[in-house]
Amino acid sequence: MKVSFYTSQREYSAKKDEFNTAIQAVIEKGNFILGEQVAQLEQGIQQYTGAKYAIGVASGTDALTIASDILGFKDGKEVITSPFTFLASTSCITKHKGRPVFVDIDEETFAMDVNKIEEKVNQQTVGILPIHLFDQMADMDKIMEIAEKHQLKVLEDAAEAFGMRWKGKGGLYRHAGTIGDFGVFSFFPTKTLGGYGDGGMMVTNDDELARKAKFFRVHGASKKYHYDYIGYNSRLDTLQAAILSVKLKYIDDAIAKREKIAKQYIENLSDCEAITLPKVKGDQKQVYYVFNILAESRDQLAEHLAKNEIGYSIYYPRPLHLQPCFSYLGYRKGDFPIAERVSENIIALPIYPEITADEVEFVCSTIKSFYK
Numbered sequence: 001m002k003v004s005f006y007t008s009q010r011e012y013s014a015k016k017d018e019f020n021t022a023i024q025a026v027i028e029k030g031n032f033i034l035g036e037q038v039a040q041l042e043q044g045i046q047q048y049t050g051a052k053y054a055i056g057v058a059s060g061t062d063a064l065t066i067a068s069d070i071l072g073f074k075d076g077k078e079v080i081t082s083p084f085t086f087l088a089s090t091s092c093i094t095k096h097k098g099r100p101v102f103v104d105i106d107e108e109t110f111a112m113d114v115n116k117i118e119e120k121v122n123q124q125t126v127g128i129l130p131i132h133l134f135d136q137m138a139d140m141d142k143i144m145e146i147a148e149k150h151q152l153k154v155l156e157d158a159a160e161a162f163g164m165r166w167k168g169k170g171g172l173y174r175h176a177g178t179i180g181d182f183g184v185f186s187f188f189p190t191k192t193l194g195g196y197g198d199g200g201m202m203v204t205n206d207d208e209l210a211r212k213a214k215f216f217r218v219h220g221a222s223k224k225y226h227y228d229y230i231g232y233n234s235r236l237d238t239l240q241a242a243i244l245s246v247k248l249k250y251i252d253d254a255i256a257k258r259e260k261i262a263k264q265y266i267e268n269l270s271d272c273e274a275i276t277l278p279k280v281k282g283d284q285k286q287v288y289y290v291f292n293i294l295a296e297s298r299d300q301l302a303e304h305l306a307k308n309e310i311g312y313s314i315y316y317p318r319p320l321h322l323q324p325c326f327s328y329l330g331y332r333k334g335d336f337p338i339a340e341r342v343s344e345n346i347i348a349l350p351i352y353p354e355i356t357a358d359e360v361e362f363v364c365s366t367i368k369s370f371y372k
């Protein structure tokens with residue numbers, strides 16, 4: 001049995017007419033740049049997440065870069081973040097010569113260890129950039145508390161976190177991305193809300209930040225050919241917005257299906273001693289964007305899965321402090337031992353709403369046969 005790590009095709013064939021109609025409507029009208037479908041999706045995201053503003057841009061990476069620019073994560077200022085994430089969470093800081101300051105991760109959740117943040121705060125520190133990774137949010141109570149105490153800006157990398165919610169002090173669940181100053185989502189195809197190409201969104205509750213973000217995506221222009229800032233050419237594509245609005249209609253169902261699959265993995269693999277299953281911390285509603293396990297002899301297990309035609313992925317094989325592009329920061333091996341250890345043992349199993357119970361069963365039995 002061949003099990004792909006991810007495929008968009010099952011969802012497309014199940015809702016073909018709906019997707020085709022949405023795509024056709026854009027092409028027939030010809031309003032390709034910031035067409036009405038972009039505004040519609042922005043409204044949909046505002047409604048779903050409770051964010052006051054949503055601003056569609058070309059990718060999650062651009063959303064992070066623009067937000068970092070607006071928040072002043074640049075020119076030697078320091079931003080505290082995690083080295084265990086996708087490149088863009090850190091390159092958005094360095095793009096304008098801000099300085100990322102890493103703290104190690106929590107062993108069980110892989111999120112930045114919030115108990116290590118405060119010791120890194122100094123006169124140069126301007127922000128904290130938490131990443132809500134894989135299946136859960138970082139501890140936003142603690143992060144916001146430190147940010148308020150030291151007057152730091154918070155940029156939530158919620159690229160992977162669409163639909164995740166954190167129960168804050170007021171007792172209300174708030175969506176990933178809507179708690180800090182800015183939050184960003186990625187619509188990369190594999191993401192929980194994924195398009196048929198690149199796309200991203202910035203969300204904020206702040207009037208001034210939203211105003212700037214809208215200028216920044218059109219070259220910093222407050223009106224056509226009037227440039228208040230040096231901005232970007234970064235718009236969410238209208239076709240992608242139309243596709244994403246179709247997907248947004250079914251997002252709760254998609255999230256519920258992911259949860260069911262995760263439960264099947266957990267039940268099936270819990271007696272396998274060579275494997276550590278994911279744990280959640282904090283009062284929050286998870287979304288299983290990625291289902292990770294920590295596995296003994298990870299690389300050999302990966303080979304075994306590949307031999308059996310099972311897709312897998314490794315997020316992330318090399319933490320960012322050990323990447324050549326960041327060598328100038330002066331970190332070395334051993335600086336963040338937990339991130340380094342996790343990067344050697346972690347492996348992500350196939351999870352997407354349309355995967356079947358039989359396929360998940362096959363993945364589990366193939367893993368178990370490896371350890372026998």
Ligand SMILES: *Cc1c(COP(=O)(O)O)cnc(C)c1O
Nearest residue numbers: 059060061086088159160186188
């Ligand atoms: C996917 C992702 C991004 C980047 O999003 P793109 O839309 O691919 O540019 C940023 N941060 C994290 C944690 C991601 O997983």
